[in-house]
Amino acid sequence: MRDAILVENLGKHFNRYHVTKPFTIMEAVLSGLQRIKPVEHFWALRGVSFTVEGGKMLGVIGHNGAGKSTLLQLLGKVAHPTEGRIKMRGRVGALLDLGAGFHGDLTGRDNLFVTAIVAGLRRQEVAYRLDRIVKFAELEGFIDNPVRTYSSGMMMRLAFSIAVHTDPDILLVDEFLSVGDLSFQVKCLNRITEMKEQGCAIVLVSHDVSQVERLCDRALWLKQGTVMAYGEPEVVAGQYTSEMRSQTQHRTPHRPPQLTRTGAQLQVNQNRFGSLEAEIIDVRFLPKSAIESGDRLQVEIDYRAQPTVDSAIFSVAVSQEDSKPCLDVNSLEAGIPYIPLQEKGTIRLTLDRLDLSSGQYFVNVGIYKQDWSYAYDYHWHVYPLTVDSKTPSKGILQPPMRWEVVSSKTPQLLPPR
């Protein structure tokens, strides 16, 4: 298929102003205009090249300030490149700054009309699709209310629904999954997959590496505006994750060994990694740390954050004694984008049933910075879990099962000749 997006040597230059300099026109006039001169010129993006074919999805990953949103804004023509070239083939649907295109005093219906017409539909086409768009956004009861009364989740649903119902050939999506509930996120993902199958080229910005690995055909990793890696999602995600590990190791402070409640020794850079801006202070398994296969298990994590941490991600993984992973979940993927940590608190994960086969496991627990750039605290191979099962199994899983003979014919003996 032909390239729907071609980007060559793209660059965007910004000026940065000093925070102590005046910002209002009045202050600027009063203090003399020369005082608001920029103090720094910098490239938010430089030397970025890639292509996206129709029917393919590119995932863009990178830490805060890496240039991801700037890239999407350039692709969406909200901003102009300082250098380089962008070629886009077809109609573009963009989900960039959430709700930024909406007018708060207009109703959802009016905003829908305006946005869809700006996106390239004719008035009759919008009228024809209106019910479908409202239904997909699940806003039937609210579409005639002013948008300023909408929650961010409702705005996201309306913006997403309009964007995907205007037949775009190219779809640009910036972190859309961090707003809205889990069932709507699944619906969005299904719709995106459908559009991809119909030939739409998609660029998805995400902080979630595993999501990019799962959904995308290629990945682009940006760091301080430049391309660190571009290629197969698994390879790029692996490089990105290993940089996170080295960042974490680099930030782990010296700390004398500590004993956990069960007597295990926690030692930095051996089984404990992280900046310790937020600390895991206890981990409990409920009902206990020895369960039957298929039992429910709750993992309770007590933490301490001093000073307050604005936003964190919690992760829980179960691995075998030889480190083979069995389960790896986190609060971000579960649809909880921001967990603020104030002084002390407890987070609980409930696994309704843990169908592991008999054996010894470890539960590895972590608290990460909101953009996954490094771990605040990660305890590896510290909390043992024993799983017992009455039925022997060769694999890792022991799900509930039954065998049935659905149909059977008694073999007929051929008559002797």
Ligand SMILES: Nc1ncnc2c1ncn2[C@@H]1O[C@H](COP(=O)(O)OP(=O)(O)OP(=O)(O)O)[C@@H](O)[C@H]1O
């Ligand atoms: N209009 C602007 N004027 C000046 N600097 C800007 C402007 N927009 C973005 N920047 C700066 O450009 C850099 C890249 O920002 P950008 O928002 O693209 O990063 P990002 O990877 O999307 O980050 P995040 O994940 O936090 O959204 C940052 O240093 C940001 O402060």
